[in-house]
Amino acid sequence: xxxxxxxxxxxxxxxxxxxxxDSRHIETTDIHWILNPYDEYAVEEAIRIKEKNPGTAxxxxxxxxxxxxxxxxxxxxxxxxxxxxxxxxxxxxDSRAVAKALAETLQSMEYDLILFGKQAVDDDNLQVGPRVxxxxxxxxxxxxxxxxxxxxxxxxxxxIEGGIEVYETSLPAIVTAEKGLNEPRYPALKGIMxxxxxxxxxxxxxxxxxAVEVSKYEYPPAREGGKIVGEGADAxxxxxxxxxxEAKVV
Amino acid sequence: MAYSVLAVTxxxxxxxxxxxxxxxxxxxxxxxxLGGDVAAAILGNEIAHLAEPLAAYGADAVFxxxxxxxxxxxxxxxxxxxxxxxxxxxxxxxxFGATAMGKDLAPRVAARLDVGLATDCVxxxxxxxxxxxxxxxxxxxxxxxxxxxxxxxxxxxRPNVFAVTEKDGASNIQIEKAEVPVAQNDLKAVVKEIxxxxxxxxxxxxxxxxxxxxxxxxxxxxxxxxEELAEVLGAAVGASRAAVDAGWRPHxxxxxxxxxxxxxxxxxxxxxxxxxxxxxxxxxxxCIVAVxxxxxxxIFQKADYGIVGDLFEVVPxxxxxxxxxxxx
Numbered sequence: 127x128x129x130x131x132x133x134x135x136x137x138x139x140x141x142x143x144x145x146x147x148d149s150r151h152i153e154t155t156d157i158h159w160i161l162n163p164y165d166e167y168a169v170e171e172a173i174r175i176k177e178k179n180p181g182t183a184x185x186x187x188x189x190x191x192x193x194x195x196x197x198x199x200x201x202x203x204x205x206x207x208x209x210x211x212x213x214x215x216x217x218x219x220d221s222r223a224v225a226k227a228l229a230e231t232l233q234s235m236e237y238d239l240i241l242f243g244k245q246a247v248d249d250d251n252l253q254v255g256p257r258v259x260x261x262x263x264x265x266x267x268x269x270x271x272x273x274x275x276x277x278x279x280x281x282x283x284x285x286i287e288g289g290i291e292v293y294e295t296s297l298p299a300i301v302t303a304e305k306g307l308n309e310p311r312y313p314a315l316k317g318i319m320x321x322x323x324x325x326x327x328x329x330x331x332x333x334x335x336x337a338v339e340v341s342k343y344e345y346p347p348a349r350e351g352g353k354i355v356g357e358g359a360d361a362x363x364x365x366x367x368x369x370x371x372e373a374k375v376v
Numbered sequence: 377m378a379y380s381v382l383a384v385t386x387x388x389x390x391x392x393x394x395x396x397x398x399x400x401x402x403x404x405x406x407x408x409x410l411g412g413d414v415a416a417a418i419l420g421n422e423i424a425h426l427a428e429p430l431a432a433y434g435a436d437a438v439f440x441x442x443x444x445x446x447x448x449x450x451x452x453x454x455x456x457x458x459x460x461x462x463x464x465x466x467x468x469x470x471x472f473g474a475t476a477m478g479k480d481l482a483p484r485v486a487a488r489l490d491v492g493l494a495t496d497c498v499x500x501x502x503x504x505x506x507x508x509x510x511x512x513x514x515x516x517x518x519x520x521x522x523x524x525x526x527x528x529x530x531x532x533x534r535p536n537v538f539a540v541t542e543k544d545g546a547s548n549i550q551i552e553k554a555e556v557p558v559a560q561n562d563l564k565a566v567v568k569e570i571x572x573x574x575x576x577x578x579x580x581x582x583x584x585x586x587x588x589x590x591x592x593x594x595x596x597x598x599x600x601x602x603e604e605l606a607e608v609l610g611a612a613v614g615a616s617r618a619a620v621d622a623g624w625r626p627h628x629x630x631x632x633x634x635x636x637x638x639x640x641x642x643x644x645x646x647x648x649x650x651x652x653x654x655x656x657x658x659x660x661x662x663c664i665v666a667v668x669x670x671x672x673x674x675i676f677q678k679a680d681y682g683i684v685g686d687l688f689e690v691v692p693x694x695x696x697x698x699x700x701x702x703x704x
Contacts, residue, residue, distance in 0.1 A: 137514070139515075139633045139634065139652075139653045140651075140652055140653070141514075142517070142652065143513075143514045143517040143518050145518060152518070163634050164634070220492060221483070221492075221493070222486070222487075222490070222491070222492055222493075222526075225487065247514070247515065247633055247634065248513065248514055249513050250495070250496065250511075250512070250513055250514070250515065250637075251495055252479050252483065252495050252496070253482075253483035253486065253493060253495060254483075255483075256451075256480060256483040256484045256487070257483050257484070257486065257487040259484070259487075260455070260483075260484050260487035260488055261487055264564075265451075265452070265564035265565035266451065266484075266565065267451075267565055268451075268479070268480045269476060269479075269480070271627070271628075281568075283571075284476070285476065285628055286449075286476035286477070286570075287393075287475060287476055287579035287581065287582055288572060288573050288577060288578065288579050289570055289571055289572045289573050290570070290571045290573070291448065291449065291567045291569075291570050292567065292568050292569040292570070292571065293565050293566065293567055293568065294565070294566060294568050295564055295565035295566075296564045296565075299564070299565065304627075305627045305630065305634055305635065306626070306627035306628070335525065336492070336525060337491055337492025337493075337524065337525055337526040338492030338493065338494055338509075338522050338523070338524055338525070338526075339522065339523060339525065340520045340521065340522055341508070341521050341522065341523045342520070342521040343513075343518050343519070343520050343521075344518065344519045344520075344521070345518060345519070346512070346516060346517075346518070346519055346659060346660065349659060349664070349677075349678050349680070350680075351664070351676060351677045351678045351679045351680060351682075352676055352677055352679070352682070353679070353680060353681055353682065354671070354676065354682045354683070354684060355681050355682060355683055356683060356684075357683070357684045357685050358683070358684075358685035358686065358689060358690065359685065359689040359690050359693040361683045361685070361690075362683070362690060362693040362694050362697050363697055365665065365681055365683060365694070366694070366697040366698060366701065368681055369642070369663070369665070369681070370701055373642075373663045373680065373681075375585075375641050375642040375662065375663045376585075376609065376642065376698060376701060376702075
């Protein structure tokens, strides 16, 4: 079986995001970069399928600048076999351009299953997986919290509001991973050492002009918090009065 | 006949979800500014009766895709149907809800039309005849203003953020069938079954009030006191990452950067210290209440109202006091 995981490098979720003086970019100098947390679930799922099905090969594909190799190496350290970096100097390509670059790359590869994280935790666009599915004319199940592979088929459970949709789909297919799909492993030292030496194939692409672009970043309005009503249960009646009379939310 | 704005509504089991009225109201507002009409799309099985009431939310026309393939959500069926409808109507703006359905459907339609999409928008405005979208990024640590270089403009709207405008009196509404350019046999991925989560409880991303618990809850059984409070308020129960990672709550309840971003009217954080990832996910709540033993917890800097104290004493008292108000 051949599995491809599409992964992105993103700022660590603990990062305080700083807007550049031109208001149109995010400062990248102090950022600690990691493998997108949702892509970690995708990598872990691929590795688990490989462990159950000997002969399975897992390839990681990422679109991004040179520094993305560190996220790719995390995936290799977890157990991925091969890696491709679709290299672009553009720091903020939009989802349409990324999906097109990925679809073009994937077209010349073999796969039974393509996994994505449900979203990248930087731009939170939630688009690239389903867009690639449309471009490659593949079935796709998004936000998958449970995946079971059978003979040319997959059963995927997709998270919806207040419940779960159970899908059956033919393979090859695209699946985007939701938290809960699995518990990603920490790479073992051996894996980390191997990942350091691993050759990463590089492809240079010119991305299409963005269909949607950021014209300005702003910080969310500051909250004037810090109003302590009181201490302990005795403060509750006053809190309830404030919620009712002042905030008018109950 | 060209409609300027198409609202893709969402219904489940014959009832519209609230977000459908939100996007339709916003569609009306934009159409009035841009000049033009509003069309609504409904997908489902035996749902024709749902069309007419949409006039009250500003629809001039409703296109009904009534077909057994839409008994459950069909990713392939819906995306083909909506794409064809957008082309037929020559819509300039297409609005979706940023729900599980809309987040799945909108990017597929965008790919089919080869255009851009702004997801999970919290505001839209018209500037020099162009749509500008505002959307949170990095789970709400920054807000981005987006401009579109392709047409039509596609956007999904975060639930609970846009106002619902209902008008009185009947108006003329045109009801038409939408073409369903796909057959059951063409579908490669289909929903076989829908499993309702226990008690069919409200989802944190949709609730107007959310009561959340964190590490301070100490044990899974203690969430009962939050459920009692939620019951009184008609709220959903959420959790911080710490509580989810400890296995106390399902991951679908998690609020924060690797969970759900929420915008309720009232967010009550109990025993949550307020890690940056959690604050990012809930800070667009209209009113925030924090209950925490530690007066220095960062959550108090985001909270409108705070009580420093033991949540095991404060929360039951809060439930009791709120009950009095609700019963009035």
